[in-house]
Amino acid sequence: MMTEVQAGDVLWRPSAGVVEAANLTRFMRWLATERNLDFASYDALWRWSVTELGGFWQAIWDFCGVKASQRGEVALANDQMPGAVWFPEARLNYAENVFANMTAVRPALLYEDEDGPLVAMSWAEFYRQTAVLQQHLKQLGIGQGDRVVAYLPNIPEAIIACLATVSLGAIWSSASPDFGSKAVLDRFAQIEPKLLITVDGYRYNGRPFDRRDIVTQLQAGLPTVAHTIAVPLLDDTPLPNALPWPELLASQSETPELTFAQVPFDHPLWILYSSGTTGLPKPIVHGHGGNLLEHKKAHMLHNDIKPGDTFFWYTSTGWMMWNYLLGSMLSGSTAVLYNGSPSFPTLDRLWDLAERSGMTYFGLSPAFVAACMNAGIQPNQQHDLTQLRGIGSTGAPLPVAAFEWLYTNVHDNFALESLSGGTDLCTAFVGGCRLKPVVAGEIQGASLGAKVQSWNNRGEPVVGEVGEMVIAAPMPSMPVKFWNDPGNVRYRESYFEMFPGVWRHGDWIKFNERGGCVIYGRSDATINRKGIRMGTSEIYACVEAIDGVLDSLVVDLELLDRDSFMPLFVILAEGVTLDDALRQKINQELRRELSPRHVPDAIYQVQELPYTLSGKKLEIPVRRILLGHPVEQAANLGAMRNPESIHFFVELAKTLAN
Incomplete structure (x- = not known):
């Protein structure tokens, strides 16, 4: 058992067998044979991938086996940001490349909800349902450019509906049914959909949540929706003005042919949304070709997914990781879907699912690992998890203690890939590499084709210093546009104002000499005390490692004529109170682990911390x-998972003002 793991400790090294079997190794050999390009290391390969952009992405197209009716000769016709033009002559379809992996040897999907059991869906049945739905969409007049929106949980019907939609060249957009009507309408109303696909409700943590009233509000609030299809999850009571999914499937006695519209590379595929913390969520339009190439590259070369792998990520349809999970099917994996609470009936649920499904790649979040740690569970004592070759983590920086816990309590021979990316590119642009060791507290490095750098405020790349995370060269999966954004005004404001022509992502990042990196949280939430910039994530990692502390949030305020006033807010375990001893313990740990500047001016115990619907802390x-800003100017309550949590801070603001 590992003890006293420190940041920078090597926790796993790829064996000769892992290196030999890695898709990355196969790609490098392919480049040597097919392109006469020899690279001695991943770092050398990465440098080429972000310098010779056209050559790299053409190589990805060929090596990963993109299926298309036409590619064309030109890979990158314009390399400006924004406005890069990729594969202008290409004609293809994202969904066709999913079904190119159809086989009788393994299932397309594995699915489980809270009540179980684990159900397999064959490729033949997956094809049949997608083809029947596609036929129905055609009959409804759904075609290229039309928007189809879904109010669905992470169930097979969501994957089927998405692929049937995009196979026609129509545009997909989804929201999770735990979103309230305002949050959904804030998103969907902007894109004027023609069709709504919905559930009657869902179950979470052992409880049913009836959403029929919400669906009625959505139908009323989306005047462009002409038709509704309803998936019955709670019971068989029909939704008014909706065609039941089972009736739709029964309408065809034979399986129709599934066809695939051949669309341009940048034809809209799906619309994702920014968190909308201070205004309406921005509708981010992604293209068929960009997401297809990026997801092929990310899953094959970084996650090392091969035909026969079983890929899982705990996600909802309202988070980009659902699209990324679907994208694993491009590389021949069986996608594992789970619909429900990760802790029902206990926090062992997903580890049990990992064993029963034969999961080879498990995607999770630091919050889930922290919950497992706080609960004291030891998954490898109850389950054989040795089939796991990879574990991915995203949503927040993964603390050192979480690295240690995973290698101690899962098993000690897998690649742990801490990833970071965003809805904006629908991928991770820093993440895993099967040819490199895993170092505690670090992301292994920048992804291929992603020129991610740390820049100082003079716009210079820096190593060994915290700076703004930028992407200094275009990527195919950058947004095609924002919906209804004439002249790309909001698009430019969002990413290109600080450094013209360079994508500024909004995170603090530090790279080290070996190419590894650490993310320090959002740059616009950064703490600046006595001239020293500090990221919030390092404070959270330290505080949440203390027994009894479940969650935390810190902000820096210029208040009451002081240079800095930094309050820390903590959620404590049941039965734990914020007494002087715990305050002293928190301050001591921050001073010892980080610095005296990291010690807060005040600590407050709260019952809840505000989160977005996609699980981001609202710093x-x-x-x-x-x-002192009014709530309606400071936050979009409709975009929050728990808007009532704001009340504590509103009252505290009154106290601080006095």
Whole structure:
């Protein structure tokens, strides 16, 4: 058992067998044979991939086996950001490349909800349902450019509906049914959909949640929706003005042919949304070709997915990781879907699913690992998890203690890939590499084709210093546009104002000499104390490692004529109170692990911390509220998972103002 793991400790090294079997190794050999390009290391390969952009992405197209009616000769016709033009002559379809992996040897999907059991869907049945739905969409007049929206949980019908939609060249957009009507309408109303696909409700943590009233509100609030299809999850009571999914499937006695519209590379595939913390969520339009190439590359070369792998990520349809999970099917994996709470009936649920499904890649979040750690569970004592070759983590920086816990309590021979990316590119642009060791507290490095750098405020790349995370060269999966954004005004404001022509992502990042990196949280939520910039993630990692602390949030305020006032807010375990001893313990740990500057000016115990619907801490709105901004200007309550949590901070702001 590992003890006293420190940041920078090597926790796993790829064996000769792992290196030999890695898709990355196969790609490098292919480049030597087919392109006469020899690279001695991943770092050398990466440098080529971000310098010779056209050559690299053409190589990805060929090596990964993209299916298309036409590629064309030109890979990159314009390399400006924004406005890069990729594969202008190409004609293809994302969905066709999923079904190119159809086989009788293994299932397309494995699915489980809270009540179980684990169900396999064959490729033949997956094809049949997608083809029948596609035929129905054609009959409804759904065609290229039309928007189809879904209010669905992470169930097979969501994957089927998405692929049937995009196979026609129509545009997909989804929201999770735990979103309220305002949050959904804030998103869907902007894109004027023609069709709504919905559930009647869902189950979470052992409870049913009836959403029929919400669906009625959506139908009323989306005047362009002409038709509704309903998936019955709670019971067989029909939704008014909706065609039941089982009736739709029964309408065809034979399986129709599934066809695939051949669309341009940048034809809209799906629309994802920014978190909308301070205004309406921005509708981010992704293209068929960009996401197809990126997901092929990410899953094959970084996650090392091969035909026969079983890929899982705990996600909802309202988070980009659902699209990324679907994207694993491009590389021949069986996608594992789970619909429900990760802790029902216990936190062992997903580890049990990992064993029963034969999961080879498990995607999770630091919050889930922290919950497992706090609960004291030891998955490898109850389950054989040795089939796991990879574990991915995203949503927040993964603390050192979580690295240690996973290698101690899962098994000790897998690639742990801490990833970071975003809805904006629908991928991770820093993440895993099967040819490199795993180092505690670090992301292994920048992904191929992603020129991710740390820049100082003079726009210079820096190593060994915290700086703005930028992407200094275009990537195919950058957004095609924002929906209804004439002249790309909001698009430019979002990413290209600080450094013209260079994508600024909004995170603090530090690269080291070996190419590894650490992310320090959102740059616009950064703490600046006595001239020293500090990321919030390192504070969270330290505080949440203390027994009894479940969650935390910190902001920095310029308040009451002080240079800095930094309050820390903590959620404590049941039965734990914030007494002087715990305050002293928190301050001591921050001083010892980080520095005296990291010690807060005040610590408050709270019952809840505000989160977005996609699970991001709302640091910036809390800061604005505490600085006296009205709630309606500081936060979009409809975009919050728990808007009532804001009340504590509103009351505290009044106290601080006095």
